[in-house]
Amino acid sequence: xxxxxxxxxxxxxxxxxxxxxxxxxxxxxxxxxxxxxxxxxxxxxxxxxxxxxxxxxxxxxxxxxxxxxxxxxxxxxxxxxxxxxxxxxxxxxxxxxxxxxxxxxxxxxxxxxxxxxxxxxxxxxxxxxxxxxxxxxxxxxxxxxxxxxxxxxxxxxxxxxxxxxxxxxxxxxxxxxxxxxxxxxxxxxxxxxxxxxxxxxxxxxxxxxxxxxxxxxxxxxxxxxxxxxxxxxxxxxxxx
Ligand SMILES: [Zn+2]
Ligand SMILES: [Zn+2]
Numbered sequence: 668x669x670x671x672x673x674x675x676x677x678x679x680x681x682x683x684x685x686x687x688x689x690x691x692x693x694x695x696x697x698x699x700x701x702x703x704x705x706x707x708x709x710x711x712x713x714x715x716x717x718x719x720x721x722x723x724x725x726x727x728x729x730x731x732x733x734x735x736x737x738x739x740x741x742x743x744x745x746x747x748x749x750x751x752x753x754x755x756x757x758x759x760x761x762x763x764x765x766x767x768x769x770x771x772x773x774x775x776x777x778x779x780x781x782x783x784x785x786x787x788x789x790x791x792x793x794x795x796x797x798x799x800x801x802x803x804x805x806x807x808x809x810x811x812x813x814x815x816x817x818x819x820x821x822x823x824x825x826x827x828x829x830x831x832x833x834x835x836x837x838x839x840x841x842x843x844x845x846x847x848x849x850x851x852x853x854x855x856x857x858x859x860x861x862x863x864x865x866x867x868x869x870x871x872x873x874x875x876x877x878x879x880x881x882x883x884x885x886x887x888x889x890x891x892x893x894x895x896x897x898x899x900x901x902x903x904x905x906x907x
Contacts, residue, residue, distance in 0.1 A: 670695075686759040698771025699763045700756035709907075710751035710777065713784055721880055722747045722905055742880050744887035747900035748785055749877055750777045757904045761875050764903075768808040770817060778814065778903060779821050782871075787899040790871035792864075793819050793826045796886055797857070799836040814903065815873040824871065830861040831886060850881040857886050859893040866894030877905040 673695070683692040685701035692701045700708075711717065716725045721739035739747075751757050760774050770778070795811035803809055812828055819826035835856040859865055870890055872883050877900065887898035 686763070687755055694773075696772035697756070698760055698769075698774060700759045704759070705756040705773065708751055708755040708757050710757070711749070711781070717748070720744075720746055722749055722877070722900075724752070724907065739880060742884035742887070743891060744872065744880075744883055744898045744900050746786065747877060747880065747883065747902070747905075748781060748787075749902045749905035750774075750781050751904060752907050753876065753904040754907075761903055764810045764813065764875060765806070768810070768813045770813060774903065775817050778817065778901075782818060782822065782901055785899070785901070787869075787871055787901070789897070790824055790869050790899055792868040793822075793824050793871045793873060794831050794865075794886075794890075795828055796872060796874040796882060797828075797831055797833040799833045801836045811874045814875060818871075818873060818901070827864055830859055830864045831890065832858050832860050834858045846879045846881070849879045853882045853885045855885075857889045859889050862893040865890055868895055869897040870895050870899070872898060872900045874900070874902045875904070877902040879906075 683699075684690070685692050685704055686699045687704045688701060690701045690703065692699070694702065697705060714729050715727050716730045716734055717723060718725055718736035718739060719733040720735055721742065723736045723738070725734055725736060753761070760771065764770060793815050795809060795815035797811070798806065798809045815826055815828070818824070833856055872886055874883060877883065883900045887900070890898050
């Protein structure tokens, strides 16, 4: 009730414009996008068939058997999931998270629910995909760490922001980069500083965006080389 009054007052005092359609955001939990832009965003419900390994959308009809796209066969993680497609409200929310360490309540709930409805329940350690020291300084925070903290707080799974490091400063991935260019830019970019912390653990890697999977695959590779058992991946969005 109080939050409804607060929202109403807030909309009157500071009408926040939706970053997609410029309409007004009437519920603060929606963050930077309005309700109707959220409605237009493809969010996975669990009723569609996704590649069991990389989470790629395959078709709208659910199946009970594990289905694979096979484009991800060479990647090193075991299974990856995203809340939804990189578009509309999810796109605006992810872009906002790169500027400010803020995740709106609606997205927090979607992110937590995605984990709770996943096959990742035996995860024993949450690790955010690290930024290089240089980029972390430029940005002031790591957006993957912000997401990882939300999940760790809710699930009480241990958070480890120190064991996995990014030793090479790679250029920010651009939409125009092809898969090969992305793969090359993150190859050998990661290292495990504290092997005994990851040994024998089932790791849940957390990031904001899954594009080609090259980044999380390279993280999973070094984690497994250092004794991690399973490596799961949870992101806010993935490329369609
Ligand atoms: Zn809108
Ligand atoms: Zn796949």
